[in-house]
Amino acid sequence: MSRGKRLALLLSTFAIFALMLTGCQEPAKSVFDPKGTAGEMNLDLIMTAIYIMTFVCAVVMIIFVYVLIRYRQKPGDNSIPKQVEGSMKLEMLWIIIPIILLAILAVPTLSTTFSLAETPNEKDALKVKVTAHQYWWEFEYPELGIKTAQELHIPVGKKVHFELTSDDVVHSFWVPELGGKQDLTPGQTNTMWLDAKEPGVYAGRCAELCGASHALMNFEVVAQEQEKFDQWVAKRQKPSSEPQTAEQEAGKKVFSQNCMSCHAIDGTKLKTKGDKAPNLTGISERNKIAGLLENNDKNMEKWLKHPDQIKPGTYMPSFDFLNKKDMNNLKAYLESLE
Ligand code: HEC
Ligand SMILES: [Cu+2]
CATH class of the missing domain: 2.60.40.420 (Cupredoxins -  blue copper proteins)
Structure with a gap:
């Protein structure tokens, strides 16, 4: 293959990958633009992992390129290089460095994961029971006597404590900008909390393949100022209006x-x-x-x-x-x- 052809092949491969990556815009993008405390904690973890992995990649690539150039076969030199077998020093080095890097990754990951699943100790945390069904979401506010579906209303600036379970198969609760993911498993209750710092409508998704319409199992989180949220609650608590016409x-x-x-x-x-x-x-x-x-x-x-x-x-x-x-x-x- 000529040099020009090879270059063209390489560039078109990159172009195809770039095209594929554009499909990742929503909702993956919004994980990088969190609108709540839990979302920010998730992003911190993601960035820690990305920094460590970028560092490892860079070091490996630099050594790789250096070795490639420094030890390439020189014209006219057909000798076999010195064969090295087993080096205690080197092998310890590449066992210990990954252990340290994994520890740096594991400690914050575990502590964040556990603290995101804790019951908030704030007395005014809002409790919501989430039950996943193929392919819809049920939201119950046990303290307020409200049951609704598909649209989760929450007050801004308050921790919402979730108890999550499933009615059929395993689903996963995910609001990219606010937090998650947390599995919903039949016969078991998992917990998590999240909050929204700004009013807005945040997209929610099921993040576990749960059947034919898994990808369509969407919901919305409507975060409202406390006053507006209270109005919504009062309205939901009133008996539904009887037919007028x-x-x-x-x-x-x-x-x-x-x-x-x-x-x-x-x-x-x-x-x-x-x-x-x-x-x-x-x-x-x-x-x-x-x-x-x-x-x-x-x-x-x-x-x-x-x-x-x-x-x-x-x-x-x-x-x-x-x-x-x-x-x-x-x-x-x-x-x-x-
Ligand atoms: C066999 C049970 C069943 C019957 C009978 C039924 N539905 Fe449903 N309905 C469902 C299920 C399950 C869903 C959730 C579908 C989903 O989103 O996957 C649903 C969803 C809906 C929704 C969307 C709700 C939302 O929160 O967005 C509406 C509206 C609705 N049904 C209206 C009706 C009406 C009107 C009737 C009668 C003419 C009816 N349904 C009869 C099972 C039923
Ligand atoms: Cu699902």
């Missing part, structure tokens, strides 16, 4: 006939177990439907008709069979749930 009334009937076996709406007289599907209290106010689609009338119809096209393998059945009138009434009822 004939349309909504008819929609409630469609709901009670088709949806109640799985979904709960708090504060209505609908009797349901409602723990197999997201709690729909205040569904009209969520930003997203199923954690994915922008919450509007068109998308709601799309979701109700073909949930499987949006989240393959979802346990929500299709309601394509509802006639147009029932569908419209049902949507009117859902839209009235604030």
